[in-house]
Amino acid sequence: MSVLRPFTASDLFRFNNVNLDLFTQTYANGFYLNYLSRWPDLCCAQTAPSGRMMGYILGKAEGNQQDWHGHITVLTVAPEYRRLGLASKLIALLERVSDETYRGFFVDLYVRCTNDVAIAMYEELGYSVYRRVREYYDSLGGTRGRDEEDAFDMRKPLSRDAGRRSVRANGREMLVSRFEVS
């Protein structure tokens, strides 16, 4: 339960309770303005009835031909609002717009191979690993070595990909370098 509304430029003044979290990056203003100036309908926020920011998603549409798809760039929920199913609602919206407005073949996202909680959530929402991208992230200094720096590229086909050609079963074994992905 929350107010689902477009993410706007002025939200940069009120997202501190979300962004001060360790795993959420605050980028230069240009990053947000770039997304908003190109894919405003793929950027949306959830707020509490009081107006307090709970979380937001920023996405884009990219790729050529069969590779044309929606991409989740940032998805974050403030610590105090986790475990309320907010993330899945944000994702559902992005999927709907990617499908209906952009007519993409699939939606994809990157996630740290060690982020078991997130991976499980994405799998439950219908995403599967398409490939593993080597050294996509900086190390967190943890103990899980390579898994920490590598990312899974996870995908979920949309209605346009009726043949489910954008996903595959053995994605976890498909290793690519980070220079091969956009």
Add this chain to the structure above:
Amino acid sequence: MERQIKPIYEALDTGSNKAAIVACNKLLKKHPKNELIKALKALALVRSQKVEESLVLCDEVLAAKPTDDGVLTALMHVLRGLGRYKDMVTMFEEAYKQQPTNEELAAQTFFANARILNWKAAQQVATRMHKQFQEDRYIYWGVISAILQANDSMTAPNMRTLLYKLAHRLVTSSPTPSYVHADRFHLHLTILRELELFDEARTLLESDVGKNICSSSLACNELRRDIWRRQGLLKDEGAQAEVRITEQNDRNWLEFLSVLDATFSSLVSSAEPDEAAKTECTLQVAKTQELLAKLAEQDGPRDRSGLLALLELEKRARFHGISNDTDRLVDLMKRYFQEIGDKACCYEDLKPYLALEGEDATKWMSYLQSLTPSFTSTNDLRRLINSHKLLRQSLSADDLTLSAESDRAALYTQQYLEGLKLGASLAPTELQPADDLAILAGNVFVSLWKISSDEKYLYNAAALLEFALTKSKQSFQTRLMLIRIYRLLGAPAAALEHYRFLQIKQVEHDTLSHSVLSRASTFSLAASGDLTFITECLEASHIYISNMQETGEYIARAFNGEKYSQIPEFIIFEDRLENSLQRDLVKIEHLRMRLTHEAISSDIIDMELIELKFVFERLHRDNRDFEILPDYQPRSSQKFNEQTLLFGKSEGSGWLRAYLKVYIRALQQGSDLDDIVEEKLLIGDRPKQTTPESKLTFKNRLRERTAEESNELTSDELAFVDYATALANWLEPYHDHARPPPSVVLAEAAKQTELKTGHPLKGVEIPPKNGNGSTNGSVKKDEETPPITDAPELVLRHFDDMKTRFEAVKDSASPSLTLHVATLIQEAFLLFVVETLRFKTPSVVKVHKLGALVQQFKPIRTNALAVLREVSSTLVKRSERDATAEQRKLFVDACSPITALNIDHDFVLGVAKKMTDARKKVTEGVGKGITRLCTSYH
């Protein structure tokens, strides 16, 4: 040629401006007339801060009215660097005039106008573009330009309507309907809403395409909802929302609000509803209740919308006097707590319903008190935390006694320690589920401090919260509380350490830098060479420069991509940063510190003066985030934010204006730049004035003081401002008399420029020397010297008064107040230096016959220096006392409430050391800095 120019671009791209200049010079020898090389050199020059030289070249190329793409792009960057946005418009206009079929030039002309928010001109360009290039999107560029012109606060209301009508005409003139594109559609709806053309809006929205757009565009749907509401179609909207909730499983809270609004529509539509309306509404309430109850049942704890909507329904029914069940509200609250109590958001959700009275309040409180704490799972723990927060929120002023609050602090701390066991195995990057208990205890300790004025409670808060951070390093809320507490305790270094850990960056500087930079000059050691806070100010200010340079780019992008919904938002965003209150509060703090660090000279005076005059014309926007501070204080008490403000006062626009006036007046008097000179020497555009037009002259606006201004100052700041005002009033006529005439100042500036660049200063004519007594730059005027008056009482007494004040606060427990008074005395003295700098030159005094005035400075100065020396030595002595084993023991002993609960004694000792060391550092540093200033300005 292209091959030869490539290395210049490469040098510019990599920031090697020097190399770029060398390469340009080499090529210019062979091609002295080449515009591109000149433009690139101007760019390299402006990027190396060689503004005057860049200006000369830039103007030279501009005069040739270039049309070449490369030249224009280079010049565009030069002009941006120089802040000459108006000239950018002229440049592109000229080029576009020469090549009217060049679409790129047309677009650049449009953007250049958009950049300076000249929407009228932009709209005309768009019209021309549409005629020439026949593209629909240029119609829409014109449409949004008309709307933005209409929305400008300077546009008269009747003009506003006219402009919207123009926009409407343009939209309907488009050969393709607006609904081919969601953002065009959005723009169209905005116009229809403004003009209240609701029927047309409905036709659009009820078409299949319209419905489709609204189903996937949140922005369009938001507009649609608003149009429905304005038309009074609450029932219709409610019915639609119900369908979306029940059939499409939509759980957007906005839909629930629509259902609720519809439920009460029969009562809201008339001012005094009759019985029939009430009966109808009662029926509606029952129906809605049924619907929501079913949803709540069906969703369970998975989604809390149904339950929360039931609460809201009951609250509104009570408000309208049609609730038929006195128990229902509290029963629903209990149910909410039972079902959602194990989620962190429960407290926030219930907060709007907590203002209960009489029996309701008693029932609710006794329910919460009847709950038994349990620590078996994190769910239980969250439930316990929520119950504490809810209870605490409803405590009355009578409940906040010293002993009751002490018991609460002990209870929360003890339960916190118990709760930690549940998170023992969590990774160090995770937050502890028990964190909020420590934060609650921290709130209580601060409340105890407020009740008793006994600092020992702040020690407890600091020690406990520091302990909580060892368990939960990432808890930014804990850190933000500690920053406040350490500043109250006069331990700024400890506060800064936590601030740094938060890694505040980008736009967060604007919203959060207040936590350490508010009144930071109180703690600045810049006078003794430590630039920590000065650096912090500069870092926090980068964001405003990048905003100015970049945001316009994205506005242009949004035009190109036809994302019209974003354009007004970007403009608001840019404006909020450009006119940010925090930006200029930091500016003032920076100036106050700068004057203690750098030798006061006419250069500093002139530069700061021009900047402050710009700042004075801004209508400020407050973007500071205070909501981020965790606040669990009862409704009946002050909020945590208010309780922990340094000196109990927050700086707002009143504070800023009071300080701006003090400094603008002093700098203006100390400067040779009068308005005529400033106008001639100013490079770049004057910033858009956003303050409302005033009937007063600039001079009188500076003299005026409002209640808002006085209220935001501490009593000591007020004394400083009064002193500064008296000083300025006294010296103004003598400065005005002795200031060299504009022609002389300009001639000097021209001479300096020519020495630097080899070119004369543009637009300045150097008057021939007429032998009119020009010695050492002091020019004799024909007018008589104004009669010399005695120094005002307020000025003469100020330093003695402040000395008495200092004596009274020098031993206060926290050094913060001591430093506040000490730094204000120092500031009063530095202001005196600024005000009297002009009269240091003997020839000025002699030529203008100001001997009798200058004689009066000496005793004031001597007295000020004596007071400052004493302040300095008192501070240094105090610093030695601040960091002794005895002080640390005092701290640790004071923390018995928490050490008794098994928080390690040695850990608390560590916190004690951190605080006392930080205190020593700042009192000693400020003290020594004052001595240094006394020596420099002896």
